[in-house]
Amino acid sequence: MNEGSYTEGIFSWPVRVYYEDTDFAGVVYYANYLKFMERSRTEYLRFLGVEQGTLRAENNCIFVVRQALVDFHQAARFNDALSVQTSVKLKRKASILFHQRIEKVEEEGKKLLICSADVTIACVDAGTFRPMRIPRFLLEVFERDS
Amino acid sequence: MNEGSYTEGIFSWPVRVYYEDTDFAGVVYYANYLKFMERSRTEYLRFLGVEQGTLRAENNCIFVVRQALVDFHQAARFNDALSVQTSVKLKRKASILFHQRIEKVEEEGKKLLICSADVTIACVDAGTFRPMRIPRFLLEVFERDS
Amino acid sequence: MNEGSYTEGIFSWPVRVYYEDTDFAGVVYYANYLKFMERSRTEYLRFLGVEQGTLRAENNCIFVVRQALVDFHQAARFNDALSVQTSVKLKRKASILFHQRIEKVEEEGKKLLICSADVTIACVDAGTFRPMRIPRFLLEVFERDS
């Protein structure tokens, strides 16, 4: 199974661009970058020992995206090997602000910035979708991580 | 909202091809035809007065796809206006076999067959996913329709 | 085929939520709102007489998303009938800023705001992806529209 890496507060998750991610303009369809970024957030939580399925079953808590400010810098293309980075920018009682970047490694180690985003994730009740405090153990996990 | 049409046992649902449906080969990505076909099945049920959300809430019953035999004849492209047809081929106690076709209307009324499929849909318990009989009222709806 | 409507500078495009748009949290998966918004932009251009396929073939020009600032207010769910609105907020030489809103009409005409966004679209060369001026006829179409 795929493996992420972590260094100096930044978690990186590799993503390969397949046919399904591209459109007839020859590049990755813009909404699919948001899928890549969600995979990196999920794998970052998994890396910290947090499984969202368990969070839902045991704490009745799920994460929803409240806001996404996304800049699309360069197009990624079919077969590109991308690195999707996630880091915590700000922690609040019921939400977390992540900074995310998608990069493509080119020849000679040069990096091409594809996409960058500030994404606000809120913790809500899985049944009612009302805001709830982020469970203590989760905040502590992020504390250890900062 | 979009409108379907029904004649001689065949329900037709219009679908437009957008950027999101295409890939960098310049045509509709193959898995997306299965999305179009599912929309047509859902709208056919709606046309017959059956809402799957209600079926789930009141009868604890959902439909899952058991088998799909799909032939891809011609490629559909960006901006194409397609007609996605659904008809009942066979009814059983716990499953229905639908025949589906996706066509593109070209100049002078000529029709281009894009995709055709035999799709077996099973009725299952929404919680356990075990097979269950199709609710009586639903079989009667299809009886009226044949 | 589906029909949009236009009033006082705002173009509205209807979208139905299908199984394909939802996720196991029971709501529309966040990236799919960006697909709905792109359909509305495409249909708005079509409404103004502009076909992106033709723009590409004849003017070698395509539109790419440079930035999307998206607020997710309320969740949309399976079977919801949504209205996806597009209006021009600002026109530049090589880019246009659209404001977009996704609403759900509830009982008694009450509207629920699902999602709102400011989306910057740039005009680029279809081959090189370098910025290019928006073709004159297109700016005039938007002038007539403002």
Added chain:
Amino acid sequence: MNEGSYTEGIFSWPVRVYYEDTDFAGVVYYANYLKFMERSRTEYLRFLGVEQGTLRAENNCIFVVRQALVDFHQAARFNDALSVQTSVKLKRKASILFHQRIEKVEEEGKKLLICSADVTIACVDAGTFRPMRIPRFLLEVFERDS
């Protein structure tokens, strides 16, 4: 980056189920299994030293799906770690028949069969989409592999 494995004629590619792959019935949306299978076919070709981007650029040749006979046995769910297998069943002048299986490894090494398919892939001219013979070097690659 993710890694596949190969043994006795069967190539296996790992796939993780994310939010984007699920629907509100709580399971993987059926069309997404076809995405997983396409990733495995692409990675199998890559494993054999064949890059589809290069095939297109140098041989003007792309692969399209002509037929897919898919059986959906059990549902896969959020967070599941799946193994998507691909093997060559039959080789013709202008098409290849692949057999594919998606499995989930459960406790004690028990395997759960999620989905199985016979998928016919045709070689076509990238411009005209007319059938063309599979390039000799590619048939030889598969010969070595059988």
